[in-house]
Amino acid sequence: MSVRPRLQCKLLDERLRDYLPHYATQGSAGMDLRALLDAPLTLVPGDCQLVRTGLAIHIADPNLAGMILPRSGLGHKHGIVLGNLVGLIDSDYQGELMISVWNRGQSEFTLAPFERLAQYVLVPVVQAELALVDSFEDSARGSGGFGSTGAY
Numbered sequence: 001m002s003v004r005p006r007l008q009c010k011l012l013d014e015r016l017r018d019y020l021p022h023y024a025t026q027g028s029a030g031m032d033l034r035a036l037l038d039a040p041l042t043l044v045p046g047d048c049q050l051v052r053t054g055l056a057i058h059i060a061d062p063n064l065a066g067m068i069l070p071r072s073g074l075g076h077k078h079g080i081v082l083g084n085l086v087g088l089i090d091s092d093y094q095g096e097l098m099i100s101v102w103n104r105g106q107s108e109f110t111l112a113p114f115e116r117l118a119q120y121v122l123v124p125v126v127q128a129e130l131a132l133v134d135s136f137e138d139s140a141r142g143s144g145g146f147g148s149t150g151a152y
């Protein structure tokens, strides 16, 4: 197995020391992030709130990025997903990781302080350069999209 990148991480609230993100199993792709709340937060259906995590992670390497993704249990059972659908964390971002929590369900949901509400995944990134051209060499797909290959 390859070496794990070491990412600098700041705790912006001492209470987080007891709740450091970690991989729940050897094969976990993400580390769960917890809600830094002083009191329970109730989201009525349709409500979207920005929730602190109390963590700042400086990835530093431009060939990596962070992604904040919903937890499947919360999303499927309670309709608790992300207001931005997916959070993309730039490698040069040094601020607090914030989670946009959206109740897309039909019932009220109360988030408890330090509850795990999303997950952080580190992914490889390739930065590109754009080379302007007037035409492309033909490909099998051409400009077909949005169902052009058939309905089933």
Ligand SMILES: O=c1ccn([C@H]2C[C@H](O)[C@@H](COP(=O)(O)OP(=O)(O)OP(=O)(O)O)O2)c(=O)[nH]1
Binding pocket: 068, 084, 086, 087, 088, 089, 090, 091, 093, 096, 097, 098, 099, 100
């Ligand atoms: O769920 C998220 C998404 C983003 N961020 C932070 C890290 C990211 O690097 C920064 C900017 O995110 P993005 O580029 O998606 O937002 P923007 O609306 O384009 O803001 P900006 O103009 O700052 O790039 O905000 C979070 O903390 N949580």
Ligand SMILES: [Mg+2]
Binding pocket: none
């Ligand atoms: Mg941006």
